[in-house]
Amino acid sequence: MNPSDRATAEGILFTDQYQLTMAQLYFRMGLHERAAQFDHYFRDYPDYGAHQAGFCVNAGLDWLIDWMQRVHFRPEDIAYMRAQTTRSGGRLFADDFLDWLQANGDFSGISLMAIPEGRVVHPNMPLTVVRGPIVQAQLLETALLNFLNYQILIATKAARIRESGRGQLLLEFGMRRAHERGANAGTRAALIGGADFSSNAGISHVLGLPPKGTHAHSMVQAFLALGMDEVDAFRAYADVYPDECLLLVDTINTLESGVPNAITVFEELRRKGHQPVGVRLDSGDLAYLSIRTAKLLDDAGFPDASIVLSNNLDELVIWQITTQIVEEAHRYGVDANRVIKRLVYGVGTRLITSEGDPSLGGVYKLVGIQENGAWQPAIKISESREKTPNPGNKRVWRVYDERGHATADLVTLEDETPSTQSPLVLRHPFTRVKKRVLEPGQISRVEPLLVDVFADGRLVYDRPSLEEMRTLRRQDVERLDPGVRRLLNPHVYHVSVSQKLWDLKDRLIRELTGE
């Protein structure tokens, strides 16, 4: 794609056609500047098949803000729409609408609240709340979902991999298998959700982190094809990068060639006063090879050299590797914990594609529209009460128990403010008979989660740094119960609704269905 086409494809026309046809309809009806509210939320945690997430990590907002501030209908976009025809050969979009769209087709009337990036989030609570003229709010839908769904998906996967990695360094390596330009968003989300660094050079620069990487098999192969040996390749690398010497040891044979050659070069480096960084294992039985490699490095006097593991890692594979090391290390006279503490995980494909569940089903639903100055709640009846969105203008609160753990999130109408001073009724969102009551002594804090981002198109949000997002994520994950954090069959975190919200939804469903 050339730069001019790219500007078209990534500008305001980065949207579904029906947003444009609906916009003309609202214009024709005189409804185009009617205020409406849409909620963005997801209905289910990612489900990877054999395992499933018990929490998600929010991400993607910052790049959405940039996009919203930058795009508008350019003359080229209007010219394109003017050229679209109907089946009968007429114009699909009329001039009066296109004139209005060129003058008003941006996000300058939008008010947006959102839960900050890095925060732990759950299903069926509004993560992003959009209010504004219905045409603008509707035009935002596709890009908002595209930007936020993917980054939440990847931040969540990264958080899981970090959990299974027992806090060891986690590197994101997935660029070559990512979904094209989505790679950059994926890397960013991984860095919010749990990765420490990435191999992706450009986006690391943009985010202010050093990219990580050493050499590929091809470097060793090139030396071999030119009649030299693996040790010559390692020595060349050590000469150029004496303080960054991390060697990939599996091009020929890890234990018989790679690790011994690496140790030879590490000894040479040590004699010159440099400390080698470590080795990378990229194939074979990584648990067994880690143990054996650790022993060889220990025996050669390099107990601090790292062992970087890569090759189709994910949360379960890492769990398997550490479990196997715990069980087997002693047979080789190595302390399992010391092996695990020198591991670094390089995770590629399965992180950046969220292998097992490559999409988050985030939706963007109309929940209210203004009529004669008052908000009318909107609802869509679905097959089940679960899929029927919560109507009306709402707020989200996190309720912490007496230990400071997050015990439930509560969705209320916007005029409700839960108090820590009186009993708090948490209604199950779908099941009429289920509810939970927290007494004041059981509640240490009730925290509002949504913050103002845009007010009538004006940015009112102090955009946090990547490091601040990571701090939020660390804090929020720490405040979860261990049962919610575990990799398999996590406890279900409570996302409740207030009595007032329950009553409103109930009334609207009855009105619409006559139940």
Place this chain on the structure above:
Amino acid sequence: MNPSDRATAEGILFTDQYQLTMAQLYFRMGLHERAAQFDHYFRDYPDYGAHQAGFCVNAGLDWLIDWMQRVHFRPEDIAYMRAQTTRSGGRLFADDFLDWLQANGDFSGISLMAIPEGRVVHPNMPLTVVRGPIVQAQLLETALLNFLNYQILIATKAARIRESGRGQLLLEFGMRRAHERGANAGTRAALIGGADFSSNAGISHVLGLPPKGTHAHSMVQAFLALGMDEVDAFRAYADVYPDECLLLVDTINTLESGVPNAITVFEELRRKGHQPVGVRLDSGDLAYLSIRTAKLLDDAGFPDASIVLSNNLDELVIWQITTQIVEEAHRYGVDANRVIKRLVYGVGTRLITSEGDPSLGGVYKLVGIQENGAWQPAIKISESREKTPNPGNKRVWRVYDERGHATADLVTLEDETPSTQSPLVLRHPFTRVKKRVLEPGQISRVEPLLVDVFADGRLVYDRPSLEEMRTLRRQDVERLDPGVRRLLNPHVYHVSVSQKLWDLKDRLIRELTGE
């Protein structure tokens, strides 16, 4: 991301850090302008778990060409690299290297051959062959894999969905669940591989196709919230789009509300001389609802109105829907085939993410390097002969049998030209004892698949249009055996190697392992 950051993150630094560290190593060794050859190929068809592909569709080249022609090391990129430090606080990249890189860090020395987009391709054959100075060729790796792997993955999925859709119109609807900006590449690949149109407005414009789309549930909901009815929403839509009237009928209840209201509005349209387009079903039992909806439309005199289906469709779901219609339609007095022939499939998430297998394991392997004017083949020993790349400079041929069916692809060394006049030996790529011999009478044609794209950095390729790519895909799919095309347990298509290539690989493995 702001535009300046985007230029950094999507320019030449859209790469893994180790490409940069290796580049400096080659520079330091004086090897940086040494010619090398890399092959891009994948080892396995996508495997979706319960089902797996029997062929792939090539895609992605055109956008790779654009990127290669546009990017180079800008002063900002060099400044960034100059600021990178080592653990001891020194500079990671030295000035002499950076000066050379700024002057030479582009793809002006690259020769590239590729199999055209839209062609059917298979594992373990070079799809893209890159030859050039080792630093340039290595710097291309990450972006090449990123661009091509994803588009091949999605073109392949689209081809499968087209197969199961029995040739009915296929619309790509996945933008909101795609991996961020990868959405545009995914839409393009879907359009090459099997989709007719897309809802993605911007990229449809860029590719010269009309985008498709009508309205969302939110439009009906807005009318309801304002005190009007579903039929008012439909009527408004028909007023604005009398010749494009496709109505989403499941906001309240498909059979009791949506379809009857649509028929009311269709009758009004007909009286005004317009022909309604049809209805869209987005929830529920789509097979059952299609039959019942078809009957209602027939009875009202709209036998040509389309029924668009959407909601988590993929190749298996479509197969299930058509199978169920075949079995059940007669019970409702409807001809199954006529129902199926009015269906249109709108496929979203599961196409654009390649649900079930969201990555293609394409690799980029060093296969040769020049030494004293002669090419030295390069090899990397893996755990298995399957994973060990074919060494040397190679060509790929498609062998057609006497019926004109593609019967095998053959990978040879570059100085071999298979003939239709003498027996053709097709060696199994991994198993020593397996081979197949085709007599001249069994071969109707042997076709070279790789074409020249860049010659020493100069574009020598007449870039085909999207329509030409789709024609190639249709022809190639038609030439496959039905067993290879089927959705479950497809026959394994033969990708063979020549005797000379077998012998070269065998010799190199023995030399390196001492087997």
